[in-house]
Amino acid sequence: MSGFDTIIEGVLLGGVYALFALGLSLIFGIMRLVNLAHGDLILLAAYLVLSATTALGLPLAAASLLAVAAMFVLGFVLQRLVLERVLGDDILPPLLVTFGLSIVIQNGLLLGYGADSRRLQAGAFESSSVTLAPGLSVGLAPLMALVTAIAAVALLQLIFYRTSLGRAFRATADNPAIAQLMGINERNVYAIAVGLSLAVSVIAAVVFGIRASFDPSIGPARLLYAFEAVIIGGLGSLWGTLAGGIVLGLAQAIGGRINPEWQILAGHLAFLAVLMVRPRGLFPARRT
Amino acid sequence: MSVESIDMPASREQRAVEAPVWQVRVGTRLSRVAAVAGIALVVVLAALPAFAPRNLIQDLIFVLTMLTLAQLWNVLAGWGGLVSVGQQAFVGLGAYALFAGIVMAGLDPVAAIPLAGLFAAVIAAVLGPLLFRLEGPYFAIGSWVAAEALRLICAQFKSLGGGTGMSISPSELSQMVGLKTVQALLGLRPAAARDVLVYWLALLLAVLVTLGIYAFIRSRHGLALAASRDNAAAARSVGVRTARIRHMLWIAVAFATGMVGAVVYLQKARISPDAAFSVTDWTAYVIFIVVIGGVRTIEGPMVGVLLLWGLVTYLAQYGSLYLVVLGTLAILIMLFMPRGAWGAAARRWQVQLFPTQRWLGRSR
Numbered sequence: 069m070s071g072f073d074t075i076i077e078g079v080l081l082g083g084v085y086a087l088f089a090l091g092l093s094l095i096f097g098i099m100r101l102v103n104l105a106h107g108d109l110i111l112l113a114a115y116l117v118l119s120a121t122t123a124l125g126l127p128l129a130a131a132s133l134l135a136v137a138a139m140f141v142l143g144f145v146l147q148r149l150v151l152e153r154v155l156g157d158d159i160l161p162p163l164l165v166t167f168g169l170s171i172v173i174q175n176g177l178l179l180g181y182g183a184d185s186r187r188l189q190a191g192a193f194e195s196s197s198v199t200l201a202p203g204l205s206v207g208l209a210p211l212m213a214l215v216t217a218i219a220a221v222a223l224l225q226l227i228f229y230r231t232s233l234g235r236a237f238r239a240t241a242d243n244p245a246i247a248q249l250m251g252i253n254e255r256n257v258y259a260i261a262v263g264l265s266l267a268v269s270v271i272a273a274v275v276f277g278i279r280a281s282f283d284p285s286i287g288p289a290r291l292l293y294a295f296e297a298v299i300i301g302g303l304g305s306l307w308g309t310l311a312g313g314i315v316l317g318l319a320q321a322i323g324g325r326i327n328p329e330w331q332i333l334a335g336h337l338a339f340l341a342v343l344m345v346r347p348r349g350l351f352p353a354r355r356t
Numbered sequence: 357m358s359v360e361s362i363d364m365p366a367s368r369e370q371r372a373v374e375a376p377v378w379q380v381r382v383g384t385r386l387s388r389v390a391a392v393a394g395i396a397l398v399v400v401l402a403a404l405p406a407f408a409p410r411n412l413i414q415d416l417i418f419v420l421t422m423l424t425l426a427q428l429w430n431v432l433a434g435w436g437g438l439v440s441v442g443q444q445a446f447v448g449l450g451a452y453a454l455f456a457g458i459v460m461a462g463l464d465p466v467a468a469i470p471l472a473g474l475f476a477a478v479i480a481a482v483l484g485p486l487l488f489r490l491e492g493p494y495f496a497i498g499s500w501v502a503a504e505a506l507r508l509i510c511a512q513f514k515s516l517g518g519g520t521g522m523s524i525s526p527s528e529l530s531q532m533v534g535l536k537t538v539q540a541l542l543g544l545r546p547a548a549a550r551d552v553l554v555y556w557l558a559l560l561l562a563v564l565v566t567l568g569i570y571a572f573i574r575s576r577h578g579l580a581l582a583a584s585r586d587n588a589a590a591a592r593s594v595g596v597r598t599a600r601i602r603h604m605l606w607i608a609v610a611f612a613t614g615m616v617g618a619v620v621y622l623q624k625a626r627i628s629p630d631a632a633f634s635v636t637d638w639t640a641y642v643i644f645i646v647v648i649g650g651v652r653t654i655e656g657p658m659v660g661v662l663l664l665w666g667l668v669t670y671l672a673q674y675g676s677l678y679l680v681v682l683g684t685l686a687i688l689i690m691l692f693m694p695r696g697a698w699g700a701a702a703r704r705w706q707v708q709l710f711p712t713q714r715w716l717g718r719s720r
Binding site: 096100101102104150153154159160161162163164165167168169170171172174175176178179288289291292295296299329332333336337339340343344347 | 433434437439441486487489490492493494496497498500501502504505508509511512519635636640643647651676677679680682683684686687690691694
């Protein structure tokens with residue numbers, strides 16, 4: 069039974085990693101931008117929600133909605149004021165700017181909140197569990213994380229393939245110049261994409277913050293997990309990213325079961341192994 | 357037809373072939389003056405331990421090792437387009453190889469330094485083909501993942517202190533090659549003499565790496581590298597082996613980075629996985645130096661490292677705030693002065709101490 073437990077644990081953990089990865093995947097897919105501050109922005113979102121619940125006394129759901137709005141605006145402004153100026157053929161400037169942003173956010177959070185571990189309070193929800201089968205009960209919070217991840221992927225798929233915004237995203241991703249000729253405002257599309265990426269990151273932050281404690285230094289590790297999920301799953305496919313997150317979660321859970329010190333290492337090694345045998349990921353998009 | 361039999365107009369043509377009107381030049385008069393000044397500066401720096409206080413020597417070890425790392429990152433990311441955020445991997449590997457050589461194999465520390473570089477180069481050669489499968493920006497995070505994996509693996513070696521790290525006792529370092537000579541030469545105690553020896557090693561590495569990169573960039577291989585970065589397909593079409601040149605550069609940079617790591621940790625004499633593989637210390641600072649000084653110039657990292665030294669001296673006491681300032685400064689420079697301090701100055705006043713661009717000029 070312990071082996072089965074490990075698999076359940078890994079799959080549920082994978083839901084969180086998929087949520088980390090969606091925002092990263094989104095803006096890379098649309099604007100070829102790799103945001104090195106992605107992990108720290110997730111942490112920023114978690115602290116925003118924390119402040120809204122503790123300082124303003126809002127319930128978690130309301131605080132999350134507030135943070136979604138705030139992070140969307142932040143993403144929009146960030147793209148318009150900063151990232152837009154450095155996007156281009158040279159890959160160096162956007163990487164360096166987002167790396168600088170990562171350092172600023174991480175140390176800014178350290179200044180504002182200190183190095184103590186924090187956690188989002190979700191009341192009775194965080195400790196309750198559901199019985200799926202006789203002798204098999206699963207924590208409600210981890211289960212909700214996976215369900216949320218699936219819902220988020222489904223929602224993003226819906227936006228991408230069923231709305232005019234999604235059409236604008238896909239057109240701009242394919243060819244920004246021609247998309248502009250067709251009357252699409254490229255600057256707005258990019259800014260909305262970054263905003264949406266940060267809004268999704270809030271969901272990732274809340275789901276993660278209920279499950280585990282966090283401190284300002286763990287942002288970069290979130291970025292690495294997100295990245296690994298994207299690459300394992302295969303570029304350009306959101307469902308692939310979800311699968312990639314689950315593979316990463318499984319690798320970590322199995323590694324951690326063998327030896328607790330190997331949990332993170334097992335994830336990294338799984339990533340390198342996938343890179344070795346399937347460099348395009350396990351479930352790459354059919355279209356290139 | 358012999359040369360003697362050519363009439364006047366033809367012989368003028370002949371002369372034109374001997375001395376073409378257009379000529380590609382790299383060096384300038386100023387660059388030759390700079391070369392002489394550079395040699396003089398190195399001589400002064402080499403003689404410095406004879407009269408400088410110990411804390412200045414320690415500061416200069418920091419400056420020289422960071423300068424070397426910055427030059428290496430600059431050639432890798434700036435000229436080569438391999439934007440690595442994982443160079444701490446090779447600093448850490450070099451440091452761990454040094455400690456393993458001293459503690460486990462009983463090697464002389466100075467002799468272990470090139471072996472540490474070699475070890476880093478071997479790991480780079482293995483990782484390279486894997487990471488190069490990641491396109492452009494994804495290579496950056498991929499290199500970071502590799503560095504994290506190596507950090508976690510190094511933490512597994514219980515004989516090297518595991519996750520908490522270990523120290524080397526001064527007695528183990530007292531038999532180091534050259535230490536007795538330095539002690540006798542300058543009349544210093546072992547601890548101070550070790551700093552001087554490390555300082556000279558750091559100076560030697562900084563000079564060799566800088567000259568090596570300068571010569572490489574000015575050579576046809578440097579041109580081939582820049583071509584691979586700007587347009588790989590076009591470079592391949594004129595016969596540049598883009599994959600090979602990038603792989604060789606990646607390995608060579610890892611070799612030198614590993615040696616720098618070994619030199620740094622020879623002075624510290626204390627190692628831990630978190631410190632030796634720190635992304636802030638060995639990559640963020642290094643990128644800051646290159647960005648603030650000027651990407652794709654030899655002078656940029658030199659200017660950048662002096663600016664960082666100033667900021668460290670006055671701001672490091674503020675901890676996190678200091679890093680917020682550094683990060684913000686780097687972002688602002690990327691936005692408004694993308695060529696960096698030296699790049700902007702060089703453009704404004706048309707000065708180049710170590711020119712790397714090729715100028716097409718009329719021959720005299």
